Amino acid sequence: MQRQTSQRLAIEAAFRSASRPLAPQEILQTARGHVPSLNLATVYRTLKRMLADGVIQPVDLPGEPARYELQAAAGQHHHHFRCRRCDSVFDLQGCVAGLRRLLPEGFRMTGHDIVLYGSCAACSAQAGPEFNT
Ligand SMILES: [Zn+2]
Ligand SMILES: [Zn+2]
Structure with missing residues (x-):
């Protein structure tokens, strides 16, 4: 549980410092600085939960892999x-x-x-x- 929380905090911090929509791979690169054990599977799992919680929302561009942005920024x-x-x-x-x-x-x-x-x-x-x- 503790680990999950720090991973999620690192991912939220990555969104805030970038202040632009991020792809999972970009999130991994940024958030790994805070949580070295982070991997892509964990990023996807955490994003899914953040989506369900309404913290982030998808940014879909034609023919592009999904990116995400904080709900607050997307308001x-x-x-x-x-x-x-x-x-x-x-x-x-x-x-x-x-x-x-x-x-x-x-x-x-x-x-x-x-x-x-x-x-x-x-x-x-x-x-x-x-x-x-
Ligand atoms: Zn450029
Ligand atoms: Zn418009």
């Missing part, structure tokens, strides 16, 4: 950015106005999902200015 309507160079996913604040203008006559929109792709700040800096052209 507000937001979208995601996926870096094509390092495969990290980031939270975007806010939304796009005027989506309803895209709808054909007679259509009603009940929801939307927006994913932006590109390179994150770290990858853009690494690639140099020519990458942005």
Whole structure:
């Protein structure tokens, strides 16, 4: 029980320090610093329990393995950015106005999902200015 608790705390800490959606493999890499005995099976088991408890929620991007984010961070309507160079996913604040203008006559929109792709700040800096052209 004690071990389970410290594993879960380490995983929650990984989410908080990253403050972006994490894949199980990323969680393992970060949380292992606190709990060296952690393995991928334990991460999956703990995530499942955190999902059931409503602590985290899945972030599903088309054609991507599942990532997760803290429920508290997900509370507000937001979208995601996926870096094509390092495969990290980031939270975007806010939304796009005027989506309803895209709808054909007679259509009603009940929801939307927006994913932006590109390179994150770290990858853009690494690639140099020519990458942005
Ligand atoms: Zn990147
Ligand atoms: Zn939106």
